[in-house]
Amino acid sequence: MSILAYDLGASSGRALLGRLTDNKIETQEIHRFSNDPVQVGSRLQWDILRLYHEIKQGLLKAKHQGVQVQSMAIDSWAVDFGLVAGNGELLGNPYHYRDLHTEGIMENMMKELSPSYIFERTGIQFLPFNTIYQLKALKEAGSPLLQQAERFLMIPDLLRYFLTGEMLNEFSNVTTTQLYNPLRGQWDQDLLRAVGISEGLFGQIVHPGACAGQLLNSVSSELGVPSIPVIAVAEHDTGSAVAAVPALQKSFAYLSCGTWSLMGTEVDEPVINELALKLNFTNEGGVGHTFRLLKNIMGLWILQELRREWERAGVTYSFPELVKLAEEAPAFGSCIDPDDPLFLHAGDMLPRIQQYCRQTGQKAPEQPGEVVRCILESLALKYRYVLKLTEQVSSQQFNGLHMVGGGIQNLLLCQWTANAIGKPVWAGPAEGSAIGNLIVQWMAQDVFSSIWEARKVIADSFPVTVYEPEQQEIWNEAYGRFLHVTGLTEYR
Numbered sequence: 001m002s003i004l005a006y007d008l009g010a011s012s013g014r015a016l017l018g019r020l021t022d023n024k025i026e027t028q029e030i031h032r033f034s035n036d037p038v039q040v041g042s043r044l045q046w047d048i049l050r051l052y053h054e055i056k057q058g059l060l061k062a063k064h065q066g067v068q069v070q071s072m073a074i075d076s077w078a079v080d081f082g083l084v085a086g087n088g089e090l091l092g093n094p095y096h097y098r099d100l101h102t103e104g105i106m107e108n109m110m111k112e113l114s115p116s117y118i119f120e121r122t123g124i125q126f127l128p129f130n131t132i133y134q135l136k137a138l139k140e141a142g143s144p145l146l147q148q149a150e151r152f153l154m155i156p157d158l159l160r161y162f163l164t165g166e167m168l169n170e171f172s173n174v175t176t177t178q179l180y181n182p183l184r185g186q187w188d189q190d191l192l193r194a195v196g197i198s199e200g201l202f203g204q205i206v207h208p209g210a211c212a213g214q215l216l217n218s219v220s221s222e223l224g225v226p227s228i229p230v231i232a233v234a235e236h237d238t239g240s241a242v243a244a245v246p247a248l249q250k251s252f253a254y255l256s257c258g259t260w261s262l263m264g265t266e267v268d269e270p271v272i273n274e275l276a277l278k279l280n281f282t283n284e285g286g287v288g289h290t291f292r293l294l295k296n297i298m299g300l301w302i303l304q305e306l307r308r309e310w311e312r313a314g315v316t317y318s319f320p321e322l323v324k325l326a327e328e329a330p331a332f333g334s335c336i337d338p339d340d341p342l343f344l345h346a347g348d349m350l351p352r353i354q355q356y357c358r359q360t361g362q363k364a365p366e367q368p369g370e371v372v373r374c375i376l377e378s379l380a381l382k383y384r385y386v387l388k389l390t391e392q393v394s395s396q397q398f399n400g401l402h403m404v405g406g407g408i409q410n411l412l413l414c415q416w417t418a419n420a421i422g423k424p425v426w427a428g429p430a431e432g433s434a435i436g437n438l439i440v441q442w443m444a445q446d447v448f449s450s451i452w453e454a455r456k457v458i459a460d461s462f463p464v465t466v467y468e469p470e471q472q473e474i475w476n477e478a479y480g481r482f483l484h485v486t487g488l489t490e491y492r
C-alpha cells in the first residue's frame with residue numbers, strides 16, 4: 001500500500017508515492033510540474049486551477065501504474081489564500097504573496113497597532129506579505145471579492161476543498177496568517193476587528209494528522225479512482241520540511257533550503273518575548289503542537305529569479321552551470337544582505353544587486369560567475385548571522401546545522417554554509433517537505449506514535465551528507481566585512 005504526498009513550491013510541484021518496507025521509507029516521484037504564477041494587468045496571481053489539474057494528474061498516474069493509494073495530502077507555501085462565495089465557488093484567483101498590493105500596508109497598520117501588540121497576540125514575524133496585510137490591502141482597496149466572500153481558505157485548504165467538498169483551515173498554515181493567537185488557540189478577535197474582517201470567514205481548524213475528508217464521489221468517478229481519505233498534514237511546506245529533519249533528539253537547528261531559506265529550531269511553546277520581537281523571529285505552528293522558532297531568509301529566490309531573467313534575455317544556464325561559474329569566480333568580490341527589501345519582488349535582480357553593491361561602496365559584480373558567487377557567499381554569511389540569533393533567542397547552543405530541501409543539491413552552498421558557520425552541516429533529505437507530508441499521513445494511521453519515531457525512520461532511510469567547515473580564517477574575515485557592509489549588528 002502506498003500513500004501520496006503533494007508538495008507545491010513557488011516554482012514547481014511534485015507528487016511522491018511513499019511506501020514503508022521493513023521500517024524504511026521508499027519514495028517514488030510520480031509527477032512533477034511547473035507552477036507558473038501569471039501576471040494579469042497589475043496583479044500577480046496563482047494559477048490555482050492548473051495546480052488542481054496537476055493534482056488530479058498525479059492521482060491518474062498512480063492509477064495507471066497500478067498503485068493502490070491509501071491516502072493523500074497536500075502541502076504548499078504559506079500565507080496565500082482564496083476566497084469562496086456563499087454558493088461554494090472560488091472568487092477570483094489567489095494573489096501571489098509577491099504581488100505589489102501589500103506595499104506600505106504593514107507600515108501603515110503599525111501606525112495604528114504597535115508591533116508588540118500584534119506580536120504578543122500571534123508570535124509571528126513581520127513580513128509585508130503576511131495574510132493579515134493582504135486582507136487589509138483588499139479591505140482598503142474595497143475589493144468586491146472580499147465583500148462577497150463567505151469563506152477564507154489557504155492554498156492547500158482550497159485544493160483539499162475542491163477534492164473533498166469540506167472547508168477546513170489547517171493549523172500550521174493558519175498560524176502564518178498573523179491573525180491566529182497560539183496562546184488562546186483561536187483566531188485573534190482583536191486583530192480581526194482591526195483589519196475589519198468578519199470571524200465568520202474562518203472555519204474549523206484541523207491539526208496535522210487529522211483526517212480532513214474523503215475524495216468526493218464526483219472526483220473519484222471522474223478519475224476512476226477509489227474515494228480515499230485526504231489527510232491534513234503540516235500543510236505549510238516549512239512545517240512538513242521541519243517534520244522531516246532527521247534529528248534524533250530535541251534542540252537542533254535546521255535550515256530548510258529552497259526558494260526561501262528558513263532557519264531556526266523547534267520549540268514546545270511559542271517564544272513570545274521582547275528579544276524575539278526585536279530580532280523578528282516567528283513561531284509557526286507545527287506537528288504535534290510544536291512551534292518553529294525561525295527566521296525567513298530570502299534564499300535561492302534571488303538566484304532563481306536571475307536565472308529566469310537571463311533566460312528571458314535568451315541565455316539559458318542550468319543551476320549546476322551557474323554553480324560552476326561561481327566556483328571559478330574570484331572569492332569575496334562583493335556581498336549583499338539577501339534580505340534587503342530590494343530583492344523581495346520579481347524583476348531586475350542584476351541591476352538591483354549592482355545598485356546595492358555600489359551604494360555600499362563595493363565593486364558591482366558584472367560577470368555571471370561573479371554575481372552568482374556574490375549571492376551564494378552572501379547567503380552562507382547570512383546563515384551564520386541568523387544561526388547566532390537563533391542560539392540567542394532560544395538560549396541554546398547548536399553543534400551543527402541540519403539542511404533539508406532542494407537547495408542542498410547545491411553542494412557548494414552546503415560547503416560554504418559549513419565554512420561560514422564554522423560547524424558541520426548535515427544535509428538531507430532533499431525532498432524534506434514531501435517526506436514530512438508522508439510521515440504525518442502515517443502518523444494519522446498510527447504507523448508512528450510520535451514525530452521522534454518517524455524522524456528515526458527518516459534518518460535510517462535517507463543518506464545524510466556531512467560537510468565539515470574549511471578555510472575558517474578566510475570566512476571569519478569575510479563575515480566581519482559582511483557585517484560592516486550590510487550594517488547588521490550582532491545582538492549581545
Ligand code: LFR
Binds near residue numbers: 077080097236
Ligand atoms: C517556503 C514558505 C515560507 C513562507 C513563504 C511564503 O516555501 O512557505 O515558509 O514564509 O514560503 O509563503
